[in-house]
Amino acid sequence: MRTFWYPFTHAAAEDIKLIDAPLEDVLRSRAFQPVRRRAVERVRGALQGEIPDADTSDTVKQSVELLSYPLARLIVSCIDDDYLLRRYVLAEAKLAHRRLKSSDTEEVLEIASDLGMGPLYDGENFRIHFVDFVMAAARFRSQKWKLINRTLDRGYLTVTREELLRLMEERIKDRIQEGLPLDAGSICESLSDHLKSIRDELESSKQSSIVDLGEFRRDALPPCMRSLLEQLASGRNLAHTARFALTSFLLNINLSVEEIVGVFNNSPDFDEEMTRYQIEHIAGSTGTRYTPPSCSTMLTYGNCPGGDEICRRIRHPISYYRRRVREASKSSTPS
Amino acid sequence: MESKTASYLRSRFREYYLTASMDAPPGMESREWGFIFYDAPGMRRHRSFSSRKELVDYIRSTVPAHVYHSAAYYLKPDAPTMKEKIWKGADLIFDLDADHLSEYRVSGRRDYGEMLERVKRETMKLLEFLLSDFGFDEKRISVVFSGGRGYHIHVRDPSIMRLRSDARREIVDYLTGRGLDIGRFIYEIDVEGDAGVGRARSLRGPASDAPGWGNRINRAMESMVMHLRALDDEEAISLLKRVDGIGPQKAGRFLSRIREENAINKIRAGNLDFFKYASGTWKLIIPYLMEESVRALSGETDEPVTADVHRLIRFPESLHGGTGLRVTQLTIDSLRAFDPLRDAVVFGDDPVSVEVIRPTTLELMGERFDLIDGRAELPAYAAVFLMARGFAEIGR
Ligand code: SF4
Numbered sequence: 080m081r082t083f084w085y086p087f088t089h090a091a092a093e094d095i096k097l098i099d100a101p102l103e104d105v106l107r108s109r110a111f112q113p114v115r116r117r118a119v120e121r122v123r124g125a126l127q128g129e130i131p132d133a134d135t136s137d138t139v140k141q142s143v144e145l146l147s148y149p150l151a152r153l154i155v156s157c158i159d160d161d162y163l164l165r166r167y168v169l170a171e172a173k174l175a176h177r178r179l180k181s182s183d184t185e186e187v188l189e190i191a192s193d194l195g196m197g198p199l200y201d202g203e204n205f206r207i208h209f210v211d212f213v214m215a216a217a218r219f220r221s222q223k224w225k226l227i228n229r230t231l232d233r234g235y236l237t238v239t240r241e242e243l244l245r246l247m248e249e250r251i252k253d254r255i256q257e258g259l260p261l262d263a264g265s266i267c268e269s270l271s272d273h274l275k276s277i278r279d280e281l282e283s284s285k286q287s288s289i290v291d292l293g294e295f296r297r298d299a300l301p302p303c304m305r306s307l308l309e310q311l312a313s314g315r316n317l318a319h320t321a322r323f324a325l326t327s328f329l330l331n332i333n334l335s336v337e338e339i340v341g342v343f344n345n346s347p348d349f350d351e352e353m354t355r356y357q358i359e360h361i362a363g364s365t366g367t368r369y370t371p372p373s374c375s376t377m378l379t380y381g382n383c384p385g386g387d388e389i390c391r392r393i394r395h396p397i398s399y400y401r402r403r404v405r406e407a408s409k410s411s412t413p414s
Numbered sequence: 415m416e417s418k419t420a421s422y423l424r425s426r427f428r429e430y431y432l433t434a435s436m437d438a439p440p441g442m443e444s445r446e447w448g449f450i451f452y453d454a455p456g457m458r459r460h461r462s463f464s465s466r467k468e469l470v471d472y473i474r475s476t477v478p479a480h481v482y483h484s485a486a487y488y489l490k491p492d493a494p495t496m497k498e499k500i501w502k503g504a505d506l507i508f509d510l511d512a513d514h515l516s517e518y519r520v521s522g523r524r525d526y527g528e529m530l531e532r533v534k535r536e537t538m539k540l541l542e543f544l545l546s547d548f549g550f551d552e553k554r555i556s557v558v559f560s561g562g563r564g565y566h567i568h569v570r571d572p573s574i575m576r577l578r579s580d581a582r583r584e585i586v587d588y589l590t591g592r593g594l595d596i597g598r599f600i601y602e603i604d605v606e607g608d609a610g611v612g613r614a615r616s617l618r619g620p621a622s623d624a625p626g627w628g629n630r631i632n633r634a635m636e637s638m639v640m641h642l643r644a645l646d647d648e649e650a651i652s653l654l655k656r657v658d659g660i661g662p663q664k665a666g667r668f669l670s671r672i673r674e675e676n677a678i679n680k681i682r683a684g685n686l687d688f689f690k691y692a693s694g695t696w697k698l699i700i701p702y703l704m705e706e707s708v709r710a711l712s713g714e715t716d717e718p719v720t721a722d723v724h725r726l727i728r729f730p731e732s733l734h735g736g737t738g739l740r741v742t743q744l745t746i747d748s749l750r751a752f753d754p755l756r757d758a759v760v761f762g763d764d765p766v767s768v769e770v771i772r773p774t775t776l777e778l779m780g781e782r783f784d785l786i787d788g789r790a791e792l793p794a795y796a797a798v799f800l801m802a803r804g805f806a807e808i809g810r
Pocket residue numbers: 301302303304373374377378382383384385386387390394395396399
């Protein structure tokens with residue numbers, strides 16, 4: 080197993096111990112600068128959406144890659160922000176998933192067993208214990224991930240390679256999450272330069288995650304939708320009714336499913352597959368296209384924060400939006 | 415309940431507890447315990463005991479009406495909140511209750527013995543799932559008569575201990591048939607056409623030797639076909655026509671197909687080609703199919719007990735304070751022959767005089783009692799049952 084590719088494994092932890100790298104040196108010495116750089120890159124990457132691949136063509140570079148993982152965890156712990164933590168865990172797991180896709184079966188099996196799963200390879204697909212399946216699959220929402228739609232025989236079922244990797248990604252998330260935030264204490268002081276730049280980036284990431292929506296006019300949004308977007312941006316989990324209201328609203332003003340997936344990207348329990356599934360469902364994949372709730376329904380479920388001037392003249396959040404868009408285009412067209 | 419009745423029941427319960435063996439569940443010291451008393455409101459919970467002796471002493475001295483322990487194991491089982499207890503894992507629990515069966519939930523009153531028999535059949539169905547689909551070792555499964563309206567199953571297998579609530583709910587969905595995608599089991603495939611010319615579609619279903627739900631669906635299909643074949647044409651067609659989208663013509667064609675001699679063999683083999691042009695008829699199967707699921711597991715709206723990882727469950731070998739019957743520890747083998755209305759009775763037949771306050775009929779120990787308001791002299795086991803259920807008070 081290339082432990083430098085899979086630094087969250089127990090095997091990697093053993094390898095890290097074998098490298099002669101006192102924490103003091105990792106934090107300060109010039110020789111370890113590449114480690115610090117890569118650790119920061121991991122955290123930054125997480126904020127930007129993806130941890131970039133690393134050059135691991137020789138053993139020195141491999142050690143850098145391996146050591147940068149525990150340091151990145153320290154950095155994340157020093158900043159100790161829920162939003163960052165989630166993004167980080169997710170991005171590390173996605174990086175691992177990308178790498179798993181290019182690993183051979185032998186390596187995949189080694190990592191699976193390090194994660195406590197014991198898949199059996201049958202030459203094409205994998206047999207796994209149902210517990211290993213439901214632990215992760217219960218978080219996904221599409222029908223194919225329901226246990227009942229699998230052939231369960233004496234505790235085991237078959238998954239494709241792709242499905243196995245997806246299940247492993249969830250296990251990896253849990254593994255990475257374990258122990259975070261670490262109690263970094265005084266270590267944080269030695270990292271203060273790096274921490275500052277990441278903190279700044281964190282702030283702007285939180286901001287931009289709500290504005291970057293292309294065509295759609297943020298300033299025309301009714302107070303309710305604006306407030307829901309803000310809650311999402313600050314990493315709060317939305318109640319089911321709020322999620323539904325926001326999704327159906329955004330679909331109605333012609334955002335694409337992909338764009339809306341992007342909106343929910345910050346949600347603490349973000350699960351891309353499940354989110355997409357839900358949005359598609361609301362968009363009418365089953366034949367019924369859902370209309371967004373009216374103001375009175377919004378009020379009933381506590382999703383109306385109290386309206387403004389325009390709200391008094393409308394009964395539906397969509398009418399609010401249309402009105403504002405109309406007004407905006409009038410005033411911007413030269414008369 | 416009058417206080418003299420409460421103290422009478424207490425003294426009878428004490429009698430039982432002084433000699434009951436009361437084996438403690440594994441990991442008893444990591445479990446939370448809870449107690450309800452006849453003469454005190456609410457539940458005394460968040461208790462923990464470090465040994466069986468300590469527990470038994472407590473029960474013998476306080477004589478509770480109901481005794482529960484958590485399915486979960488905690489680091490600090492006696493901490494006052496779930497958060498402080500620190501959850502370490504939990505047994506997998508199933509609560510099969512007559513209240514979860516719609517026919518009993520709605521009508522309420524039904525013959526107690528018959529109702530328990532229905533739930534017992536559901537329990538056996540569930541056990542079959544646990545052994546064959548889930549592959550649990552028989553030694554890790556314990557079956558318990560609840561003392562009330564059903565059965566509990568405790569699965570104590572290391573593999574499931576740490577499963578979270580959402581994963582446990584998936585197991586319940588599997589057992590109750592929720593979310594079943596019938597298209598995964600009945601589907602069309604491409605096959606070589608006649609004489610190798612062109613391609614044709616062939617309709618496939620699960621074969622009778624398919625594992626898991628496949629086999630249950632196959633069984634359901636077979637029993638549906640057998641059922642239809644046993645009817646005369648007119649009856650069968652009118653039954654088929656009840657299915658949305660099936661008119662007399664389709665029904666007739668379908669029926670002539672299933673009357674073919676080897677229809678059953680074809681179904682067993684998973685070959686459904688003789689159903690071609692009538693795949694809508696498959697909707698018929700669904701009600702039959704759901705007969706194969708474990709319906710007593712949860713009502714449609716209840717949060718299933720199984721998914722609640724902090725849930726308390728009755729302590730086997732304690733008494734159920736609402737019936738006076740023993741919460742009886744069984745094995746998979748002993749379940750079949752178990753008769754709760756005889757085998758869970760612990761009190762003798764010394765005569766006890768009671769004041770019946772609600773007329774009722776009762777069958778216990780093979781005896782039938784038809785009771786009207788007023789004084790009656792009854793064997794102790796029947797007297798305790800009626801007083802615990804609130805149908806009688808102790809006589810003067
Ligand atoms: S009144 Fe309607 S549009 Fe305005 S904030 Fe409330 S729900 Fe939204």
